[in-house]
Amino acid sequence: MQKVLVFGDYGDMFHPLTTPHDGVQEALERKYKVLFTSEYAKLTAQELSQFCAVLCYADRWGDSVSPELTAAIVSYVVNGGFFFPIHFGGAFMDTSRRQIPKNGMATNELAMLIGARFMPAHAPYSPLTLTVEAPDHPIAKGISDFEVLDEPFVYDMDPFAERDVILRYHFAKGSYPALWAGSYGNGKYAYLCLGHTEKLFRQKIIQQILLNAVDWGCEKG
Amino acid sequence: MKRILIWKDHDKRLSPEIYEELHSILKDNFELISASLADSLSFDTLGAYDTLVIYGGEELRRSVEDRSLVAPLMTYVANGGGLLVLHEGIMMTELTELSNLLGGKGAGFEAPLQITYVVPYVDPLGRSQGQVDHVIDDGIQTFTVTDKKGWFHVNLFSPFDQILRFKCEDYWFGCTCGWCQQYCLGRTVYLSPGYSPEVFRNAEYRKMIRNAVRWTTGEISQPESDYEMFPHMG
Numbered sequence: 001m002q003k004v005l006v007f008g009d010y011g012d013m014f015h016p017l018t019t020p021h022d023g024v025q026e027a028l029e030r031k032y033k034v035l036f037t038s039e040y041a042k043l044t045a046q047e048l049s050q051f052c053a054v055l056c057y058a059d060r061w062g063d064s065v066s067p068e069l070t071a072a073i074v075s076y077v078v079n080g081g082f083f084f085p086i087h088f089g090g091a092f093m094d095t096s097r098r099q100i101p102k103n104g105m106a107t108n109e110l111a112m113l114i115g116a117r118f119m120p121a122h123a124p125y126s127p128l129t130l131t132v133e134a135p136d137h138p139i140a141k142g143i144s145d146f147e148v149l150d151e152p153f154v155y156d157m158d159p160f161a162e163r164d165v166i167l168r169y170h171f172a173k174g175s176y177p178a179l180w181a182g183s184y185g186n187g188k189y190a191y192l193c194l195g196h197t198e199k200l201f202r203q204k205i206i207q208q209i210l211l212n213a214v215d216w217g218c219e220k221g
Numbered sequence: 222m223k224r225i226l227i228w229k230d231h232d233k234r235l236s237p238e239i240y241e242e243l244h245s246i247l248k249d250n251f252e253l254i255s256a257s258l259a260d261s262l263s264f265d266t267l268g269a270y271d272t273l274v275i276y277g278g279e280e281l282r283r284s285v286e287d288r289s290l291v292a293p294l295m296t297y298v299a300n301g302g303g304l305l306v307l308h309e310g311i312m313m314t315e316l317t318e319l320s321n322l323l324g325g326k327g328a329g330f331e332a333p334l335q336i337t338y339v340v341p342y343v344d345p346l347g348r349s350q351g352q353v354d355h356v357i358d359d360g361i362q363t364f365t366v367t368d369k370k371g372w373f374h375v376n377l378f379s380p381f382d383q384i385l386r387f388k389c390e391d392y393w394f395g396c397t398c399g400w401c402q403q404y405c406l407g408r409t410v411y412l413s414p415g416y417s418p419e420v421f422r423n424a425e426y427r428k429m430i431r432n433a434v435r436w437t438t439g440e441i442s443q444p445e446s447d448y449e450m451f452p453h454m455g
Contacts, residue, residue: 045296071406078318079296109405160376162317185291
């Protein structure tokens, strides 16, 4: 059975790893062995290489995520791995506030990898309408338009990055990428902006998206 | 002594004189090894060097087209390797991953003409042409050479520092043609000058290449305080 790793911070105030824990486990356990960790220091490229997918729900980038971990993730992906940040796990913000690095990012390399940069201010938890933009993409298999309650995260999309936007959400008068994916080196990445509550991860449609994404990411070639 | 690998392409278009010049610029400060791309393109091989110098050529073109360059080069730099890319080596940034690695993207070269290169600076009023007075630019004076003018897009998400510009009629502050960035545990530099061996004989450019390699190998570093946007916090 292939293994999937999910990393994040159990003790975080806003986005603890307990939020996705049960829902992700439920979504993937029939096909994958799912492991969860907060021990970032142990996550070397060699350690990551035993997982066919690495899901990221980290919040405290400035506190916990070292350049060594960033290097491990980049090395893991370019050599064939699948990196899948979820919700604030793709923000890569330095939330420690002790020193603001350039661009306000704790790790520019991972923003470059997913081809998008989190825009720090966002509207509150709200009803969002999701529409399928790329129905032929394997991650969209069995997914049709749906509605959820979540935080409307907005990303600044890298104009040079190549990606497939699979889902968009509609909020107020705008529409924004909600799920996108692409290849990077010999590996792949995907990003899902939804994921603020435990309840969301329990929804069948979200679990289907997670399973589709991991299936696609773990498929070689 | 830090070990530098110069990628020696078998491309006949490329003058061996350029390699001779690079060799003479760096030989007193570094241990130099030259190898073809095919012989050295693995992380295990690259990992033995402190900096890799890439110029251009057909072999590089092929490794961009078949993408064989991406994984070993990114793994090498991400884990602490240094990378200096010169002139047409920018062709590698046709691949998104490598434009992220280098922090910018090439947009083409023009026919050779007289170009004046200047280093960006922060003036006494704090008005910045670059983000900082970079250590790679230490002691470098304006220089004029016959060269191909290159155009570039810098990466929006890159924390690059501008280190070289060319004078240009439309913009008093010049146009960016050299920059550097930290990438994970490694460092990358791009310098546009280098059309002919003559360019590499310019004394200022020679100093700049030497400084660039000293920076990519970690011999010199920018003071951290230059990047504290809000030093009063915390």
